[in-house]
Amino acid sequence: MKIHEYQARELLMEAGAPVPPGAMTETVEEAVAEATELLEAGSDMVVIKAQVHAGGRGKAGFVKLVRTRDEARSAAEFMLSNRMTSPQTPPDGLEVTRLLVASGVDIESEFYLAITVDRARSTYTLIASAEGGVEIEKVAEESPELILKEPLDPLLGLQAWQARKMAFRLGLEGKQVGQAVKAMMAVDSLLRSRDATLVEINPLVVTPASPTHPDGQVLAIDAKLNFDDNALFRQKEIHALADPGEEDPAEVHAQKFGLSYVALDGNIGCLVNGAGLAMSTMDIIKLHGGDPANFLDVGGSADREAVTEAFRIILSDSKVKGVLVNIFGGIMRCDTIAEAIVESAQEVGFNVPLVVRLEGTNVEAARAILRDKQSELPTMRSAEDLTEAAKMVCGLVAD
Amino acid sequence: MSILVNGSSKVLCQGITGASGAFHTRGCLDYGTRMVGGVTPGKGGQTDANQLPIFNTVAEAVEATGADATMIFVPPPFAGEAIIEAADAGVKVICAITEGIPTQDMVRARAALAGFPESVLIGPNCPGIITPGRRVAGTGPTATFQDGCKIGIMPGYIHTAPEDASTGRSVGVISRSGTLTYEAVWQCSELGIGQTTCVGIGGDPVKGLNYIELLSMFNEDPDTHGVIMIGEIGGSDEAEAAEWIKQHMNKPVAAFIAGRTAPPGKRMGHAGAIIGGADDTADAKIAVLRACGANVAESPADLGIAMAEAMGLKTVGSS
Numbered sequence: 032m033k034i035h036e037y038q039a040r041e042l043l044m045e046a047g048a049p050v051p052p053g054a055m056t057e058t059v060e061e062a063v064a065e066a067t068e069l070l071e072a073g074s075d076m077v078v079i080k081a082q083v084h085a086g087g088r089g090k091a092g093f094v095k096l097v098r099t100r101d102e103a104r105s106a107a108e109f110m111l112s113n114r115m116t117s118p119q120t121p122p123d124g125l126e127v128t129r130l131l132v133a134s135g136v137d138i139e140s141e142f143y144l145a146i147t148v149d150r151a152r153s154t155y156t157l158i159a160s161a162e163g164g165v166e167i168e169k170v171a172e173e174s175p176e177l178i179l180k181e182p183l184d185p186l187l188g189l190q191a192w193q194a195r196k197m198a199f200r201l202g203l204e205g206k207q208v209g210q211a212v213k214a215m216m217a218v219d220s221l222l223r224s225r226d227a228t229l230v231e232i233n234p235l236v237v238t239p240a241s242p243t244h245p246d247g248q249v250l251a252i253d254a255k256l257n258f259d260d261n262a263l264f265r266q267k268e269i270h271a272l273a274d275p276g277e278e279d280p281a282e283v284h285a286q287k288f289g290l291s292y293v294a295l296d297g298n299i300g301c302l303v304n305g306a307g308l309a310m311s312t313m314d315i316i317k318l319h320g321g322d323p324a325n326f327l328d329v330g331g332s333a334d335r336e337a338v339t340e341a342f343r344i345i346l347s348d349s350k351v352k353g354v355l356v357n358i359f360g361g362i363m364r365c366d367t368i369a370e371a372i373v374e375s376a377q378e379v380g381f382n383v384p385l386v387v388r389l390e391g392t393n394v395e396a397a398r399a400i401l402r403d404k405q406s407e408l409p410t411m412r413s414a415e416d417l418t419e420a421a422k423m424v425c426g427l428v429a430d
Numbered sequence: 431m432s433i434l435v436n437g438s439s440k441v442l443c444q445g446i447t448g449a450s451g452a453f454h455t456r457g458c459l460d461y462g463t464r465m466v467g468g469v470t471p472g473k474g475g476q477t478d479a480n481q482l483p484i485f486n487t488v489a490e491a492v493e494a495t496g497a498d499a500t501m502i503f504v505p506p507p508f509a510g511e512a513i514i515e516a517a518d519a520g521v522k523v524i525c526a527i528t529e530g531i532p533t534q535d536m537v538r539a540r541a542a543l544a545g546f547p548e549s550v551l552i553g554p555n556c557p558g559i560i561t562p563g564r565r566v567a568g569t570g571p572t573a574t575f576q577d578g579c580k581i582g583i584m585p586g587y588i589h590t591a592p593e594d595a596s597t598g599r600s601v602g603v604i605s606r607s608g609t610l611t612y613e614a615v616w617q618c619s620e621l622g623i624g625q626t627t628c629v630g631i632g633g634d635p636v637k638g639l640n641y642i643e644l645l646s647m648f649n650e651d652p653d654t655h656g657v658i659m660i661g662e663i664g665g666s667d668e669a670e671a672a673e674w675i676k677q678h679m680n681k682p683v684a685a686f687i688a689g690r691t692a693p694p695g696k697r698m699g700h701a702g703a704i705i706g707g708a709d710d711t712a713d714a715k716i717a718v719l720r721a722c723g724a725n726v727a728e729s730p731a732d733l734g735i736a737m738a739e740a741m742g743l744k745t746v747g748s749s
Contacts, residue, residue: 148635150636150666150667150702151665151666151670153536153540153541153636154540184541185537185538185540186541226532226533226534228533228635259532259534260697260701261506261530261531261532261533262532262534262535264507265507265532291698291699293693293697295691304609305608305610305699306633306698306700306703307605307608307609307611307633307688307699308607308608308610309698309699310689310692310699311610311686313692314688314691314712314729315729315730315731318729323691326696326698326699331583331608332450359612359613360585361557361585361609362583390616391588391612391616392571416731417729417730417731418729418731418732
């Protein structure tokens, strides 16, 4: 689960990380009022950022630095009355309903700071770099020696000495060290208390020296948090932060039926049991020249109703020109799938080619059901094995 | 021979009175597994539908039954500590079937397990482990088997014991995916290739036994002639296993990596199946496995054939 930048900022602040002053606003008037307040309190500039889950905001004009009340007004008006489009959004863009208005800061140096799950070590690892403010994947690829890592004890978490060690390795000096340690400890506490799988501050900045802060100030400017979906049952506050408007409605709907669904760009719908087999089914479609329209794992214990719903979701995608059903019955019984196919034919109707490959538990009973109802399923073809099924559906869709 | 479990393994079910625990306890008994009891706190002293004794704690169950293996169907909020309880009671093979355990709970469980070097964890979020038994009667789903050990949710009848393998060859299977494992096993059985033991290591990012530990066990097992390794997008386990294969493996390895067509940044069903960076992709894993000598199947339909080829067996047709 992902949350908005302004929410991440609030959680970081609660955990004790220093952030520049600011607030989330929902109207042009609120945004202008907040910007005015910050400017009057002594900020030279204010940054206004659209709160959407997609990246590429800066290039699209949805992150703006303003220095006056009028500039703030025109920036807020633009963002709240236009849809944001970037390479990471759907072609028709995303509606912007919230703006983060925060004090802009001068930057002396930028750092990257994160704690994330370390799968290879079965623990968490602190990751930091003096190359902040840019895409960390790029740094990792081009100059991996600039990425510093500190594995954490799985039970103790980040210890202050480890944070200090990291701060010195990053080249911080004087009072910056203590401030950076505080930010790192906040990241660790946030990760554990909220069951996050990633807490990332990028950039963590040091501001230039000033009379009030002779060593500069360490501030978290932007943050990204990912939460463990498996832990949402005990993270009610985090779960409540989910923005349904940011999620694919079909995926949310599928979850209600215990279905795991991800929409893709192709035209061959797939209905499969098991995540690995579902991914492989997409792969084999591609291998034989087709293009999968979705990932769909009905799971091991789906009943007829859930499977029928799965067909409804697949067929409601207007791009779908054919459907491949690939089931290896283990816990899932093939006859349940066959009954759901018959029910879907009656309720939803298959007006596109349907290729069915069934193997495993109760496959004979399933084949008998489909044979009996052949007349109600004019577009259905049965395949003997996975390769034949993939070739068949690709051929039928290409025709 | 086999690894980890065999016909004499005595198996418990933690969460035996839940719907899944009860259903699969029955399935394991039907396959011939020596199920010896179950654990549900508060229901100690009762028996389940199969007359198996139920205990309040794993320690009591182990003391009374001598169980050395367990399958865990405990719901996600309590499954992490159920793993630790099993290790503390001295259970050697802990198989966690439960899907949806919080990552933080698994990090803690793994840390706690370091104090119990005699215990191994399989899973979580996996189909389990099976050492196939010899077929004694019938065919297909109604066949009966003996001397095998099925701990988990996989359909037993698709497996072939080494004694029943017409080619005289048998393989080990290690997989992050459930149904894709069945696919591989089914293809092998159709080709007359037996299986010594099949292990589902699960689809979670933090888990128990991983490819390298299991490859090493299969490497030592005289009846295992090759290994099928099934991976997917996300993490670096397959790449690390590939390096290990290159340096240590003295048996042929066939592999398949699911998710070549998966988009980056999207979780594909399994909690661990998500592309975060370039090394997470199927293509990167396939490339390193090939460079390290594994025979990687292009298609999930060719897993059995890829294994047969790698072992030098002649097969008819390929797709």
